[in-house]
Amino acid sequence: MNMGILGSGMVAQGLSARLAELGHDVMIGTRDENKLKGWQSSNQKVKIGSFAETAAHGEMVFNATNGTASLEALKMAGGENLTGKILVDVSNPLDFSNGFPPSLTVCGTDSLGEQIQRTFPFTKVVKTLNTVTARVMVYPLEVANGDHHIFISGNDTDAKAQVADLLRSFGWIHIFDLGDLSTARGTEAYQLLWVRLYGAMNTGMINVKIMK
Amino acid sequence: MNMGILGSGMVAQGLSARLAELGHDVMIGTRDENKLKGWQSSNQKVKIGSFAETAAHGEMVFNATNGTASLEALKMAGGENLTGKILVDVSNPLDFSNGFPPSLTVCGTDSLGEQIQRTFPFTKVVKTLNTVTARVMVYPLEVANGDHHIFISGNDTDAKAQVADLLRSFGWIHIFDLGDLSTARGTEAYQLLWVRLYGAMNTGMINVKIMK
Numbered sequence: 550m551n552m553g554i555l556g557s558g559m560v561a562q563g564l565s566a567r568l569a570e571l572g573h574d575v576m577i578g579t580r581d582e583n584k585l586k587g588w589q590s591s592n593q594k595v596k597i598g599s600f601a602e603t604a605a606h607g608e609m610v611f612n613a614t615n616g617t618a619s620l621e622a623l624k625m626a627g628g629e630n631l632t633g634k635i636l637v638d639v640s641n642p643l644d645f646s647n648g649f650p651p652s653l654t655v656c657g658t659d660s661l662g663e664q665i666q667r668t669f670p671f672t673k674v675v676k677t678l679n680t681v682t683a684r685v686m687v688y689p690l691e692v693a694n695g696d697h698h699i700f701i702s703g704n705d706t707d708a709k710a711q712v713a714d715l716l717r718s719f720g721w722i723h724i725f726d727l728g729d730l731s732t733a734r735g736t737e738a739y740q741l742l743w744v745r746l747y748g749a750m751n752t753g754m755i756n757v758k759i760m761k
Numbered sequence: 762m763n764m765g766i767l768g769s770g771m772v773a774q775g776l777s778a779r780l781a782e783l784g785h786d787v788m789i790g791t792r793d794e795n796k797l798k799g800w801q802s803s804n805q806k807v808k809i810g811s812f813a814e815t816a817a818h819g820e821m822v823f824n825a826t827n828g829t830a831s832l833e834a835l836k837m838a839g840g841e842n843l844t845g846k847i848l849v850d851v852s853n854p855l856d857f858s859n860g861f862p863p864s865l866t867v868c869g870t871d872s873l874g875e876q877i878q879r880t881f882p883f884t885k886v887v888k889t890l891n892t893v894t895a896r897v898m899v900y901p902l903e904v905a906n907g908d909h910h911i912f913i914s915g916n917d918t919d920a921k922a923q924v925a926d927l928l929r930s931f932g933w934i935h936i937f938d939l940g941d942l943s944t945a946r947g948t949e950a951y952q953l954l955w956v957r958l959y960g961a962m963n964t965g966m967i968n969v970k971i972m973k
Contacts, residue, residue, distance in 0.1 A: 652869030735954035742947035
């Protein structure tokens with residue numbers, strides 16, 4: 550499948566490499582191609598493009614940009630290149646302007662996922678993977694043999710099912726459908742706990758399992 | 762041990778009944794004693810008092826009031842009745858003014874736990890139990906035989922150790938010390954995910970286990 554990954558950081562790189570490994574035709578989109586030249590030398594199957602080229606390339610598009618820059622990056626990608634497509638939003642509205650630990654640019658009454666959905670009403674936004682670190686997103690079996698949960702939020706049931714299939718191809722076993730996109734308020738706010746778990750455990754190779 | 766429980770809702774009632782069951786000398790504190798008359802008829806070992814009487818009674822005091830009313834309730838309890846004591850803060854800054862699901866009155870840059878600590882600098886505030894429903898707080902073995910985590914945040918190591926001992930007496934097995942009281946920002950914000958888990962699972966008899 551043609552995949553477009555918006556972003557040039559660790560999350561975008563990790564998603565791109567893993568999707569290419571799984572046989573997808575992947576383009577990674579950046580504002581500055583020079584940032585990715587070194588990385589691409591060991592990931593030659595991944596094409597590099599502008600935000601707009603990458604969104605146009607993808608049958609499914611990933612928002613893996615920094616949360617504070619996501620809306621601007623997606624506008625550069627262009628609504629016309631996102632119309633009718635699934636946009637997998639893995640970003641978080643983290644505000645590092647006062648250093649670590651971060652706060653959130655939006656909390657409780659709205660979410661970045663919903664902001665993106667409102668900005669691009671003809672795109673099917675599915676929020677997922679934003680509760681784990683880049684490596685765990687695409688290699689979930691490396692934490693507790695996969696015995697932990699990933700959440701999924703979105704307004705389109707069929708889009709969520711397609712994304713869940715992709716998650717299973719990464720190795721995800723426990724996929725928890727939280728409901729409509731407003732439930733992204735929950736997973737985004739969970740970042741404030743995640744950064745504290747990371748601080749206490751000194752590793753990001755962690756996740757939660759829902760117990761009942 | 763003499764225990765003072767501030768609040769008259771399900772959380773305060775559940776804590777009071779469980780502590781009395783475990784042999785503690787418990788007083789529950791309320792603004793309106795009539796609210797507890799019916800409950801007390803089947804919990805006769807628990808005394809009822811004003812906020813101030815209850816705080817004075819407790820060698821350890823619990824804040825189990827609604828988060829939006831906690832600072833006011835604690836001021837009524839009186840700083841002089843809390844000085845030098847451990848205050849176990851199980852409340853959350855939930856804002857239900859727009860119905861369910863709630864938002865938070867404070868998020869990311871501060872926490873209710875820290876607000877309480879700043880208001881009562883001579884009290885040892887320990888935040889815990891705020892990530893589970895009232896029943897799970899005191900009967901943790903009823904969820905997955907206790908195979909899940911409870912978090913603890915506070916600035917005083919000895920106070921956290923004493924509270925951890927009390928948690929073990931409830932049945933808690935996995936007690937996760939997140940660090941100083943600022944880590945309460947994480948557990949309080951987690952409520953936004955918890956309410957969505959509750960909505961999706963249709964039960965509050967749930968919790969998370971940290972996997973690595």
